Amino acid sequence: MQSFLAVRRGLGLLGYVLPIALIFYGLFVPQWALASISAYFYSPMRELFVGTLCAQAVFLWNYEGYRPNAGEFLSDKAVSRIASFGALVVAFAPLQPGIKTAPPAGEALAPPFEPTFLQTIISPVYVEMMHGAGAALFFGALAVYCLVNFVRGDDSRPTKKAENRIYRCCGWIIVGCMAGYAALKLSGFEETATRMRAVFWLECIACAAFATSWAVKGEALRPLVRSMVAKSD
Template sequence: MGERRAGLVLSYLALRRSVGVIGLALPLTLAVGGLVVDGSGLHPTISDYYYSGMRDVLVGSLCAMAVFLASYRYDRPDAVAGTVAGLAAVGVALFPSTPAGASGGVDPVGVVHLICAATFFLTLAWFCLALFTRTHPDLPPTARKRQRNAVYRVCGATILISVALAAVTGALPDDGWMAAVHPVFYLESLAVIAFGVAWFVKGETILTD
């Protein structure tokens, strides 16, 4: 029984680290890969890489993340949140964003993409702010646990603020400055990296007891 429990703990740690690695690596991989494969600069958003030579990397990373999240069964609330985030990640991958510069009214597929992306990020923030910060009701948190909780809260707040700013920025009129600065890409990247850091810490790669 003890060996089985130890094996489950190691499996969950590996799962958390895997999610963290994807989150940390994805923005840089897309940016550098797009430059190498397409010879282009940054795209306006992470989702816009669907229309580049990095599409398979984007879709593959999202699907891998979806599998890891949907497989996360640490506790019932975690399982529910993981399933929601996993399904949302699949939605982001399978329903691409509206191409930049597209016209012709509302794009239903693009709307589904936005809903899935919002659900994905909000669920990841919920992981950071509510699920990862839980402590044992009968045991006081260790100094390391308090440090980890501080990291989780910063990551959760970073996700929420970055996504909110990205939504506001994306709704602003584009006079050419967005194409030059790419603020939405950087804000989305910050949110993805923040969630990657949180899962990396949860995987006890750093700040271990």
């Protein structure tokens, strides 16, 4: 049980660390923030971006969770491994440099980087498509955890009811952020979204929601749960 709690807390911490670190870094550079979290692959924060995703992938891959009941298709192990695979794809199949990552006119460009191995053997367009699919798997699986896996079990206890409200809230926030990203892609306002860093903020919110759900599951946010219980009394 202690190992489960440690993994959950670790995932919660990592979910908070990456967006906070990128926002803090942005306070000291001319362009302040890039178009998306993934755009930091082509910045001095590349190692933090890739390293955090790899650490999340390791935690998720090794998370067994609870044994599935008969007939349960979305087991903890299956969903966590889908999320783990998605995180690795996002880390090692980057966006194309100079397109999605370019800052608005008049601002400094990110430092140039050599193409990755994957970009040398596969068309960068296909690599970018892999990146998008990996992000959808990662956030989609985390939303499933919040809306399906975490809310299973006896919810007769006041604390469990409060936790479930938090999980569902986090899950729908992640779904909303994914829907917002899809809407931006289909709306034709991608240039405006890039200028406003809309995707970056949607990703930061989704990361915070996923981090909060895992921190609650790891019993690291007991004051938040207790406050929810108190409000419902």
